[in-house]
Amino acid sequence: MAAAATVVAILAGGRAHRLGGVIKPLLDIGGQRIIDRQMAVLRPLFDQLILITNDPGPFAGLGIPLVPDRRPGLGPLAGIDAALAHFATRAPSTSVLCVAGDMPFLHPAIIRHLRDAAPALALVPRIADRPDPLCARYGPAMAPHVTTALSDGRLALHTLLAQLPVVYLDQPELRALDPALRTFTNINTPEELAAANGQ
Numbered sequence: 001m002a003a004a005a006t007v008v009a010i011l012a013g014g015r016a017h018r019l020g021g022v023i024k025p026l027l028d029i030g031g032q033r034i035i036d037r038q039m040a041v042l043r044p045l046f047d048q049l050i051l052i053t054n055d056p057g058p059f060a061g062l063g064i065p066l067v068p069d070r071r072p073g074l075g076p077l078a079g080i081d082a083a084l085a086h087f088a089t090r091a092p093s094t095s096v097l098c099v100a101g102d103m104p105f106l107h108p109a110i111i112r113h114l115r116d117a118a119p120a121l122a123l124v125p126r127i128a129d130r131p132d133p134l135c136a137r138y139g140p141a142m143a144p145h146v147t148t149a150l151s152d153g154r155l156a157l158h159t160l161l162a163q164l165p166v167v168y169l170d171q172p173e174l175r176a177l178d179p180a181l182r183t184f185t186n187i188n189t190p191e192e193l194a195a196a197n198g199q
Contacts, residue, residue, distance in 0.1 A: 006115045006137065007094055008046045009067075009083035010038060011076060012053035012101040018189050023058055025101035027187060029196050034104045034187070035062070041106045042099070045115060050086060051101075052079045076100070076134055077146060077155050084143040092140060095119070100134035104196055105182035110135075113169070113177055122166035125174055125184065132184050133157040 012035075016024045025035035035051075039062070042049055049064050056066040067086045069078040083096045097114050099106065110125075114137045117123055124136040134157075138146075142164075149160050174181060187193050 005093065005095060005119075006046070006097055007048040007050070007087055007091070008042050008097045008099065008111075008115075009079075009086075010035070010042075010049070010051045010099050010101050011079035011083070011134065012051055012055075012059065013076065013079065016102070016188065019187075019193065023055070024187055026058060027102070027104075027193065029104040029187075029193075030198075034102060035059070037104050038099065038101070038106055039064075041108055041111060045108065045111055046097075048087075048091075050083065052082045071150055074150055075155050077150055077157055077160070080133075080138060080157075081143070081146045081150055084138060084140065084146060088140065088143060095137050095139045097137045098134060100186060102187045103135060103183065103185060104187065105185050106135075107178040107183045109177040110174065110183045117167075117169075120167040121164060122161065124161060124166050124168055126168040126170050127174070127181060127184055128171065131158055131161055131168065133161060134186075135184060 012025050016022050026033050050067050051059055051064055052067050053059055054068050054072050059066055067082055069082045071078045080098050083098055087094045122138050122142055125132045
């Protein structure tokens with residue numbers, strides 16, 4: 001059963017303008033929606049799973065809590081803020097693994113490692129020296145840093161992380177778990193969608 005100290009939030013985000021305004025978690029990859037692919041990996045590994053969205057209608061049938069941003073329109077940082085705030089009163093010592101809703105190839109070994117690694121302010125994979133903050137675990141002490149950044153209009157996650165003592169998981173460690181690093185595939189363009197579908 002999942003470790004009680006970590007929960008998971010899927011960040012559904014906004015409309016994908018480069019993909020014609022579609023809802024990316026509902027995109028079909030290999031005959032299955034991204035959100036369904038994600039939940040098939042995440043549900044067995046976590047006791048609590050939520051989805052952050054300001055458009056709950058398309059996700060109403062998932063059977064999991066749907067949580068809105070506290071500050072809509074401020075991008076992924078607002079999604080992390082909403083996830084941390086949701087659990088702050090329910091489970092104050094809980095860390096939250098945040099996963100972008102456009103990642104169709106989550107590898108269970110990567111997710112388990114992020115779930116079970118030692119406590120940290122944030123635990124962030126880093127591919128080719130570039131952090132991936134939208135498949136990362138955030139401890140409860142991260143909440144005030146996120147809230148302050150939002151209040152100050154500092155919305156760039158990479159910039160915020162660079163200012164804090166976060167723990168990074170680098171490429172060799174990640175490849176030992178997911179050799180092709182497919183976990184970190186995002187769908188942002190028609191070309192990436194076609195590639196994910198093997199076209």
